[in-house]
Every structure is written in C-alpha cells, then in structure tokens.
Amino acid sequence: MKDCLKLIEILEVSTTAPSGYNLQPWQVVVVIDKEKKKKLKEICYNQQKVEDASANVVIIANTRAGFDNVDRVLDSWIELGYIQASAKEQLKETIHIGWSDPQRAKKKAVRDAALFAMNLMITARAYGLETHPMEGYNEVKLREFLELKEHQEPIMIIAIGYKDPNKTLLPRAYRFKFEEFGKVV
C-alpha cells in the first residue's frame, strides 16, 4: 500500500509534463495485482520483467481529450486569472476545431502522452526506482484485458520497480552522434 501511494505520488509529479493547451491527454492503468501481472505478461509476449516489476503502468493517449478535458482546464485558467471568463467559449471552440480531425487528435494525444511517459521515467528514477518502457504487446489483447474504448490509445507499458542488487546492468547502449541525427541551419 505504501509503495502504491508512492507510485501515485510519482504519477502526479509526472503530470508536470507539458501538453498542448495543458489538456493532459494521458490516462494510466496501473497493474499491480499478481494474477493480473501474469496475464499482462502473456499479453506482452511473455516478457518476464512484467511479472518481476512491482507495477506496470499502461500509458494511454486519450484522443478525445480536446473535448473531455477542455472545461476542467479552461475553468482552472479562469480561476488562476490566466483568462477572463468571457474568453472561455471562443477558446473552447478553437480547441474543439483542433481536436476534430481524428488524425490530428491522435497525433496531439500521442505526442503529449509520450512526454508524460518520459517524465514518469525520470521522476521514478528521482524516487529511487527503475523503469522499462515496452511496446512489445498484443494490442488487441491489451485492449480487451483493460476494456479500453476506441478513443483510448495504448502507447506503451512502463514496468516500474526496484533494481535487483544482484544484477549487473549492461553497458549503456550505443547512441548516435549529433552529426548522425541533427543539423544546424
């Protein structure tokens, strides 16, 4: 329970991630139950870390966030004095337009949810935990397992736990040099 509260704190700190219009289009399902982890491991093509980890956080992009979250966000802006109450409806309309096209909405939701996921990994490390991101899962089975709706796009699973002190990590994997991935213009 104590660990669960710590994880919830980590997840809440991770919401400091930026997002377009602060719409925070991410959702999570935290899998900690022993039997459910076993089931999730199968869905993840038997990746053992899923079962070994204390928890697995399924990161979901909400492709409807421009509609679902807009009122909460704009009301907070009014409360904080960022905008006048009279400006809300116009701004809401602008946000709705941006989220009306399914392809654009998906791009927005996935982009912001990925920033949240990275923030979660950094925050977990600051709390003394290790993480491992995974895309190796059967999406159809994952959707069924978590009863996800169509607008809920699972983008990755992050296994979280304490490092086994008896295990030695591999050396840091090769990274490209700047000239291989960037240019200055």
Ligand SMILES: Cc1cc2nc3c(=O)[nH]c(=O)nc-3n(C[C@H](O)[C@H](O)[C@H](O)COP(=O)(O)O)c2cc1C
């Ligand atoms: C979105 C994403 C999905 C990944 N999926 C898996 C996975 O399913 N299984 C796995 O063993 N590693 C997975 N990885 C880990 C990468 O293989 C790893 O980050 C990469 O090889 C570089 O290694 P490093 O992060 O240890 O430096 C994933 C990483 C990311 C960012």
